[in-house]
Amino acid sequence: MTDLLPTARTGGGPAVLTKSAAPPQDPPQAPGPRVARGTRRRLGPGRSLPFGRLIGPALLVALWWAASASGYLDPRILSGPGTVISTAGDLVATGRLQDNVLISLQRAGLGLFFGVVSGVVLAVAAGLSRTGEYLLDGPLQIKRAIPSLAMLPLLILWLGIGEEMKVTVIALGVAVSMYINTYAFLTSIDSRYVELAEGLDLGRAQFIRKVVIPGSLPGFFVGLRLGVTSSWVGLIVVEQINATSGIGYMMFQAQQYAQSDVIIVGLVAYGIFGFASDAGVRAIERRALSWRRTLAG
Amino acid sequence: MATHPGGLITKAAPAVRTRRLVRKFGDRVILKELDLTVAPGEFTALLGRSGSGKSTLLRAVARLDHTVEGSGELTVPERVSLSFQDSRLLPWLRVLDNVTLGLRGPGARERGLTALEEVGLAGRDRSWPHELSGGEQQRAALARALVREPELLLADEPFGALDALTRIKMHGLLRELYERHRPAVLLVTHDVDEAVELADRVLVLEDGLISVDLAIDLPTLRSRRDARFQEYRDTLLTALGVAQPPAPA
Numbered sequence A: 001m002t003d004l005l006p007t008a009r010t011g012g013g014p015a016v017l018t019k020s021a022a023p024p025q026d027p028p029q030a031p032g033p034r035v036a037r038g039t040r041r042r043l044g045p046g047r048s049l050p051f052g053r054l055i056g057p058a059l060l061v062a063l064w065w066a067a068s069a070s071g072y073l074d075p076r077i078l079s080g081p082g083t084v085i086s087t088a089g090d091l092v093a094t095g096r097l098q099d100n101v102l103i104s105l106q107r108a109g110l111g112l113f114f115g116v117v118s119g120v121v122l123a124v125a126a127g128l129s130r131t132g133e134y135l136l137d138g139p140l141q142i143k144r145a146i147p148s149l150a151m152l153p154l155l156i157l158w159l160g161i162g163e164e165m166k167v168t169v170i171a172l173g174v175a176v177s178m179y180i181n182t183y184a185f186l187t188s189i190d191s192r193y194v195e196l197a198e199g200l201d202l203g204r205a206q207f208i209r210k211v212v213i214p215g216s217l218p219g220f221f222v223g224l225r226l227g228v229t230s231s232w233v234g235l236i237v238v239e240q241i242n243a244t245s246g247i248g249y250m251m252f253q254a255q256q257y258a259q260s261d262v263i264i265v266g267l268v269a270y271g272i273f274g275f276a277s278d279a280g281v282r283a284i285e286r287r288a289l290s291w292r293r294t295l296a297g
Numbered sequence B: 001m002a003t004h005p006g007g008l009i010t011k012a013a014p015a016v017r018t019r020r021l022v023r024k025f026g027d028r029v030i031l032k033e034l035d036l037t038v039a040p041g042e043f044t045a046l047l048g049r050s051g052s053g054k055s056t057l058l059r060a061v062a063r064l065d066h067t068v069e070g071s072g073e074l075t076v077p078e079r080v081s082l083s084f085q086d087s088r089l090l091p092w093l094r095v096l097d098n099v100t101l102g103l104r105g106p107g108a109r110e111r112g113l114t115a116l117e118e119v120g121l122a123g124r125d126r127s128w129p130h131e132l133s134g135g136e137q138q139r140a141a142l143a144r145a146l147v148r149e150p151e152l153l154l155a156d157e158p159f160g161a162l163d164a165l166t167r168i169k170m171h172g173l174l175r176e177l178y179e180r181h182r183p184a185v186l187l188v189t190h191d192v193d194e195a196v197e198l199a200d201r202v203l204v205l206e207d208g209l210i211s212v213d214l215a216i217d218l219p220t221l222r223s224r225r226d227a228r229f230q231e232y233r234d235t236l237l238t239a240l241g242v243a244q245p246p247a248p249a
Helices: A006-010 A052-069 A081-093 A096-128 A130-145 A148-159 A163-187 A191-199 A204-238 A247-256 A260-288 B054-061 B095-099 B108-118 B134-146 B164-181 B192-198 B227-239
Strands: B016-025 B028-038 B043-047 B069-075 B080-083 B152-156 B184-188 B201-206 B209-215
Touching: A052 A081, A081 A096, A081 A260, A096 A130, A096 A163, A096 A204, A096 A247, A096 A260, A130 A163, A148 A163, A148 A204, A163 A204, A191 A204, A191 B080, A204 A247, A204 A260, A247 A260, B016 B054, B028 B054, B028 B069, B028 B209, B043 B054, B043 B192, B054 B069, B054 B152, B054 B184, B080 B134, B095 B108, B095 B134, B108 B134, B134 B152, B134 B164, B164 B192, B192 B227, B201 B227, B209 B227
Parallel strands: B043 B184, B043 B201, B080 B152, B152 B184
Antiparallel strands: B016 B028, B016 B069, B201 B209
8 A cells, every 4th residue: 555644754855645546545534614505695695584574573463462462561551452453454444454555555656746746856957067067956955954843933934824835844854865875875876877878979868868767766765765764754744733633633632632552553554544645665676677687695 | 079960961972071180188289180081881990099089089980079178170961870899789678679769760670670680689689788798788789879770870988898708799780781782881990900999990099180081992891801900900900009029030
């Protein structure tokens, strides 16, 4: 057998490996660490589950239910899920819940619509022309520093306490978050793409359609998600002011009569809307930005 | 000032003509009254050490240098295509939409598909750019450049970011496409072998002026082992200031 130990090389001459008649047997595979070919990214967040996002909220409800059932929660402070469900049933039976939800949805929807449209138009105008930038960006950055709700007294003075005021307050908040994010992404579109568009002799309309809009779409969606959230926040505030309908009004009334179950129904309704609308925006975003490769995959 | 040839262009007119072209960045003059004429259908390679002004010249001819100070006359044809070191495909457009970007008129889609077929990307029209390999992305960029039937193709180190094997394939493809479409080509490269292999004329830019203007008289199918190939190569390397070791006996 050939001695393969390194000590063999310390001899006088150069060590020569001679082929022996019986080649050394390969040692059996040591049970060392095996390199498994992972099916997921090692540094990624992990595999995604269908409806996995619902696990957190479900856990929260379970906790609430357990606390009420064990008598740990005083129903005068917080009604249990059972009471809340039956109250919701009563409210639906009398039509009170649907009517109020519908009017709230209409306010939030209108505010969101006007906010999104004006935010995007302002962002494109400010991003694509110096005149637009100089005229619009300053005022909008100042507006960003002033919460829409701080303008409430002025808006009530101008528009009264009717629907216009409510929709305007919501739209203002939405427009600012739409503008800030769309504008930020639009102005950071790679100048190499602008060069490419010039080299291909794209007209302005085509440039906007093929380069500017898709390039700023990620920012649009960031703005949209913030905007949707801010539309619900705005809604909650404006519905506390002299409203005669809406979820906020229903909750405000319940407060007067110490009906914590009705308040919870209102909160749950807000929560469901917020969660559902965010999930909706995410779904649209995933489809619209399918060309992107991100950490979340 | 860049002048547009407008309706004055005829078949005999050169594809590129510069007269006393000056470009400078502050006090640094990059192009010093440079005169250059490229004939229609001529494949010209532009060599030069880094900082010699190759890219500045190419960007001037492409008229992408609005912000650079300069003077002189520049004449370029109506249809110019550009290809960059990066493929510069828009990540949000599918491959075919990238190729047909900016194409006008009917049949744009069919022309795009034909161009993709020509560069060996048939069937990849619905792919996203990130699904293509580096070489395939550069092929798509080449299809985008050629689908516009350019009279002049400007290429700024289009193979610079590719691995050696892919680069050899791309050389063959570019030459083949050139033979078929016959645009004038101005290829900026720092690779002497690439220049001699592809071009019919090689220019060396030095200190903002053309110092060597060498016609390459080799057959279309070139071998790097050809003695004349070696000769051209040595001449150019010497012009670029790279000392040549004596050839082995």
